[in-house]
Amino acid sequence: MTPEQAEIAEMIIESVNLEDVSVDEINPDEPIFNDGLGLDSIDALEISLELNKRYGIKIKSDDQNVGEIFSSVAALTDFVQANKQA
Amino acid sequence: MKGLFSDDPFVLLEDGRYSRHQIVSAAFHLSRALPEAPVVMNLYTQRHEFLVLLLAVAFKDGIIVLPPNTAENTLNGLMDAIDSRHKFIAGARTERWNFEDETVARIDVKHLLSSGLVDKAQLSPLLRKLPVAQIWLYTSGSTGQAKKVVKTWSQMMRLAAKAISRFGFDRTESPRCVVATVPSQHMFGLETTIFWPLFSRLKVWAGRPMFAEDIKAALDFVKPPVWLVSAPLHLKKLTQFDTEWPSYNESEDGLKVLSATAPLDVALAKTVGTKMHARVFEVFGSTETASIASRETLVSDEWRLYDHNCLEEDKNSGTYDVIMQDLDERHRLQDTIRTVSADRFRVLGRQSDLIKVAGKRASMTDLNRILQAVPGIEDGVFWRSEASERLQAFVVSNLSSQEIRQALSKSMDVVFLPRPLHFVKRIPRNEMGKIPFQALLELESQTREKVG
Numbered sequence A: 001m002t003p004e005q006a007e008i009a010e011m012i013i014e015s016v017n018l019e020d021v022s023v024d025e026i027n028p029d030e031p032i033f034n035d036g037l038g039l040d041s042i043d044a045l046e047i048s049l050e051l052n053k054r055y056g057i058k059i060k061s062d063d064q065n066v067g068e069i070f071s072s073v074a075a076l077t078d079f080v081q082a083n084k085q086a
Numbered sequence B: 001m002k003g004l005f006s007d008d009p010f011v012l013l014e015d016g017r018y019s020r021h022q023i024v025s026a027a028f029h030l031s032r033a034l035p036e037a038p039v040v041m042n043l044y045t046q047r048h049e050f051l052v053l054l055l056a057v058a059f060k061d062g063i064i065v066l067p068p069n070t071a072e073n074t075l076n077g078l079m080d081a082i083d084s085r086h087k088f089i090a091g092a093r094t095e096r097w098n099f100e101d102e103t104v105a106r107i108d109v110k111h112l113l114s115s116g117l118v119d120k121a122q123l124s125p126l127l128r129k130l131p132v133a134q135i136w137l138y139t140s141g142s143t144g145q146a147k148k149v150v151k152t153w154s155q156m157m158r159l160a161a162k163a164i165s166r167f168g169f170d171r172t173e174s175p176r177c178v179v180a181t182v183p184s185q186h187m188f189g190l191e192t193t194i195f196w197p198l199f200s201r202l203k204v205w206a207g208r209p210m211f212a213e214d215i216k217a218a219l220d221f222v223k224p225p226v227w228l229v230s231a232p233l234h235l236k237k238l239t240q241f242d243t244e245w246p247s248y249n250e251s252e253d254g255l256k257v258l259s260a261t262a263p264l265d266v267a268l269a270k271t272v273g274t275k276m277h278a279r280v281f282e283v284f285g286s287t288e289t290a291s292i293a294s295r296e297t298l299v300s301d302e303w304r305l306y307d308h309n310c311l312e313e314d315k316n317s318g319t320y321d322v323i324m325q326d327l328d329e330r331h332r333l334q335d336t337i338r339t340v341s342a343d344r345f346r347v348l349g350r351q352s353d354l355i356k357v358a359g360k361r362a363s364m365t366d367l368n369r370i371l372q373a374v375p376g377i378e379d380g381v382f383w384r385s386e387a388s389e390r391l392q393a394f395v396v397s398n399l400s401s402q403e404i405r406q407a408l409s410k411s412m413d414v415v416f417l418p419r420p421l422h423f424v425k426r427i428p429r430n431e432m433g434k435i436p437f438q439a440l441l442e443l444e445s446q447t448r449e450k451v452g
Helices: A003-015 A041-055 A073-083 B020-031 B047-059 B072-081 B109-113 B120-127 B153-167 B187-198 B212-222 B232-238 B266-275 B364-372 B401-409 B437-451
Strands: B009-013 B016-019 B039-042 B063-065 B087-090 B134-138 B148-152 B177-180 B203-205 B226-230 B255-259 B278-286 B290-296 B303-305 B309-314 B319-324 B329-332 B335-341 B344-350 B354-357 B360-363 B377-383 B392-397 B421-423
Touching: A003 A041, A003 A073, A041 A073, A041 B212, A041 B232, B009 B020, B009 B047, B016 B020, B020 B047, B020 B109, B020 B120, B039 B047, B039 B072, B047 B063, B047 B109, B047 B187, B072 B087, B134 B153, B134 B187, B148 B153, B153 B187, B153 B290, B177 B187, B177 B212, B187 B203, B187 B226, B187 B278, B187 B290, B203 B212, B212 B226, B212 B232, B226 B232, B232 B255, B232 B266, B266 B278, B303 B309, B309 B335, B319 B335, B360 B364, B364 B377, B377 B437, B392 B437, B401 B421, B421 B437
Parallel strands: B009 B203, B039 B063, B039 B087, B063 B134, B177 B203, B177 B226, B226 B255, B255 B278, B392 B421
Antiparallel strands: B009 B016, B134 B148, B278 B290, B290 B303, B303 B344, B309 B319, B319 B329, B335 B344, B354 B360, B377 B392
16 A cells, blocks of 8 residues: 555545545555445445545546446545646 | 436536436436346435436336445345346445455446437337335344334335425425435435435435545535535534635525434534534434434524324334335334423434444444354454444454454445454453343553553
8 A cells, every 4th residue: 555545545444434444555546435334325425524624625526437437445545646636 | 206307417427427317318218127036235325326227126016225334244134135137236346345246236336328319209118117026224234133124215205205395305495405425225325315315306415425635625616505414423524624615695605504313513513514504404214214303403403294194102112113104104212212292202222232323223232143153253242332432342352353354244234343353362251141231340540540
């Protein structure tokens, strides 16, 4: 896992109260929702709120495909790197 | 039913609009391709797609099944329990689930909507079938034993008429548009995005926006006056974004927010009202009853029953029944309430075993049973602290938390998954096998110390 991916994994754990999961348990290429960590749409909202606060990112469903952005920690990290405000 | 031939804009999309007449016509085209009396699980999220399928199935004397959640086991369990040769699932992106190919119907709703208007003479005989057509909904997202609630179109239409009358959705001045974050598969969403608009002058936004920016974009697009239909947890998150919500002119009838599924607290209602420049309303109801009462949260904490509804106390249990005199229906309420006058009441709380997370209802007993049944879990118990809306759980197990979550997500709605999951050496059961409330409080404070 790259340091950027670890930062995103850490953010997910904090924002949806998954303290029992450690960063190294997360596979950056596995799905975040349903099959992976079992997160739901309110969690997605929570994570998007955190992205808004930390990186000034405003996620919209028509930004690519939200499903893709949230498909894995790796995909979310790429999205953040490409869209964060300086 | 004559409103269903209207050619006025009804469902709004970013790149178009559909009238009621177009949607009913598309349903007519679809119905010709359906078998007699099909039983169809409707997983569509776009309101017009949902509605075309809903109508088409009713035209063929069929039944529409609306699942309480989208967990694969729930959907398969419901389908397995249906005794019909003509049962199938339809929705967008059904490849998300591992359904067997033959159970999924591929429907090109966009094509159906452009297949031409059907005249009144052909549609009328089909519309006459609507009142007896059935919709199956389910209470509780927690287990495979969710209780089935059967509503006919006739019931839904008459229930809708009460809300339409309360909120004045039938008034002829500029009709409002509904923008909703709730799914049409649940009673609150079914009412607000389908039945209220279909049988009033309301318009409806096709999408189900979730993120703050999506909701803002939808509000910008549809222009006031508009109703934003959502739920407390979602509204709470929305107010924390730095989104610039459309600011409506003081004098114009701009945004109204409608919330349900759990009581909205006054502080949150105030924040929503201020940040979103909106008046905030709530409806009170359940899957069994649909909405039965409303209030404007910052004006009064008392709920006012819709017309021709009344409450009757069962003196033995202290619970109340809502009686809909005009519909010949009576339902037991799950909440503890106190009547204030013939048509007004206050809600005091929920009966203890039932909990709600993100608008989904579950029984703690059921959730604990599922948790304890996971192979590799020796003992476990769910717990809801004062501090969080979400559930936590204590478990005795050598499994990893991911393994436990994955096992649980097969059998319960993901909103109930523990956040967080605490591993403990033993669950403090007493000699009767029960777990005293105080013992759980202590367990929680111990685990918090460990984390901190």
